Structure formats: C-alpha cells, structure tokens
Amino acid sequence: VTYAIQMHINSDKNSYAGRSPEGLKKSLPTRSVNASALLRVAFVLKTADAGQLLVHHIVATPSHYPVTACVELLTNLSKDKTPAAHQATIKILQDYTTKTLDQALAKGEKPIDDWSIEAKLPCKCHHCGLVNKFLEAPKEYSTTLAIVQEFRKHIMEKFQGQLLPVKVSVIAKGSPHKLVLDKLPTLQKEANDQFNSLKALREKLG
DSSP states (O other): HHHHHHHHHHHHHHTTOOHHHHHHHHHHHHHHHHHHHHHHHHTSSSSHHHHHHHHHHHHHHHHTTTTHHHHHHHHHTSOOOOGGHHHHHHHHHHHHHHHHHHHHHTTOOOOOOOOOOOOSSSSSSSHHHHHHHHHTTTOEEEEEEEEHHHHHHHHHHHHHHSSOEEEEEEEESSSEEEEEEETTTTHHHHHHHHHHHHHHHHHHHO
C-alpha cells in the first residue's frame, strides 16, 4: 500500500508537474478517486504511516487538490467508520480543510467595483509582470500594451490554460500592434458564486 501511495505522489509530482490550472482541473476527478481508494486501503492497515503520507501530500499541494476536492474526499471517507488508528489522519485533513475554508470565507463577498484577480501568469519576466500588476489592480478592468510581436505572443501563450476571467485580443494597427486585456464583466458574479459554494461546503462540514 505504501508503495502504491508513493507512486501516486510521484505521479502528481512528475506527470502533473507544470500542468496549467486547466490541465489540473481536468485530471482532478481521476486523481481524487485514486486518492480516496488508496486511503480506504490504507485504513485497513494497523499503522497510520501510509495514510498520513498521502494526506500530508494532499494538504501540501492545493494546486493539485483544491479545498473543494478535500471536502469531497472527507465526505466519501465519512461513509465508512474510520478505525481508531486512522482517526488522527482524518483529523489532519479535516483541520486543514476547515481552516482553508474559513480563511477564504473571511475575505467576504467580492464588491461589485472590485476588479482584482488573485491568480497570476506563471512567469516573472518584465512583460508578464506588467500583466500581473493589471490583474491584481482592483480599479482597472482594461489595459492596452503596445509591445512587439515576440512579447505579445509570449504573454498570450502564458494565458493559455490559466482559466483567468480575461479576454485577450490584438489591435493590428500601428507599430507595434497592441495587446488588449479586458477583465470579463462576469468576474464579480463568478467570484461570489464561488464564495457561496465554499460557504455551503463549510456548512456541510459543520
């Protein structure tokens, strides 16, 4: 069992390393099912080492296992009685999940005039830095960057798979052409829908 769990962890670290948020989202159902099955098998063992190894991996990689997946995992595991030797393992996951939900809910709903986006482009170059400053700006919802094709292409590639609520377009006039970034008008609604979903999950946990 420990070997199978370590293989699962290695797969997360290697096969899914560098995957975009979109790629990780698509693979999440399969990875979550596998994690749940491995924990169920681990709970048959007399010692908690194997199960805790996997749980510590899950809570340490929120990019791979968002809090919504942790809630689902706890819900699935609660269908069966957890042996005494493994209750501490469940508590690690439960404490992490409730703390993460509480931190998210403490921020409150997103005001209608707040255009900030927490997620960033996965690049620290100068041009992506300009974009990231725009993304985090609460009062800016549109920006135009007059930059050469090489850097326009670079930025557009970095946007791929990031699931950011931003429309990216190019004005093919002048020299250089202009890269236009528009935050979507549904940004606040989607953020608040997510807030309400997390609130419901927190209430579900009790």
